[in-house]
Amino acid sequence: MFRSIARGCAAGAAGTTALDAATYLDMALRGRPTSSAPEDVVEKVTRKAGHPVPETEGRDNRLSGMGALAGIAIGVGTGVAVSLLHRLGVRPPVWLGGPATGALAMALADAPMAGLGVSDPRGWSATDWTADALPHLAYGLVTYGLVDAAHRRG
Numbered sequence: 572m573f574r575s576i577a578r579g580c581a582a583g584a585a586g587t588t589a590l591d592a593a594t595y596l597d598m599a600l601r602g603r604p605t606s607s608a609p610e611d612v613v614e615k616v617t618r619k620a621g622h623p624v625p626e627t628e629g630r631d632n633r634l635s636g637m638g639a640l641a642g643i644a645i646g647v648g649t650g651v652a653v654s655l656l657h658r659l660g661v662r663p664p665v666w667l668g669g670p671a672t673g674a675l676a677m678a679l680a681d682a683p684m685a686g687l688g689v690s691d692p693r694g695w696s697a698t699d700w701t702a703d704a705l706p707h708l709a710y711g712l713v714t715y716g717l718v719d720a721a722h723r724r725g
Contacts, residue, residue: 575658576651578721583650586676586714587643593706603702608684609638615687642680646710649676654718665716672718673711677703 598605613634617623624633653672663671681703684690695703 572655572658575654575722578718579651579654580647581650582654582714582717582721583647584643585717586650586672586710587646589713590646590676590706590710593709594702597702597706608689609642610634611638611689612683612687613637613641615689616683645676645679646714649679650714650718653715654722657718657722662719662722665712665719668715668719669712670708671711672715673704673707673709676710676714677707680707 597603610631614624617637624630624637649672653668653675662668681690681692685692692700
């Protein structure tokens, strides 16, 4: 089981890198700004937990860093979950497992945004959905592909 967890961590980290690369490529090509949603979610979660990030110098940088770390945690955690499911015998082909893995990560990232009122996906444009879905598809294909390959090797 430890090997499956380690494989999932590595696959999730690689998938997160693919997601970030796809996101930054989109920003570079279209000139769109970075999203403030991750730090907005962190700000709302820490407030609700009774431990808001202090209103001191560097606060925005702390929120930005915590938002990025939350994204990494979702990516690595999703990789672990998929690897453990794969170990238990849930092994769809890559053409299905990759998009499903991406959809899972996307849901885990977007649900808190919707639940906390940071963003409402129901009002997103087709361009907004594409900008969110394509990086998550890259995440899913890389993550699931690595999990599948690693488990086949033994």
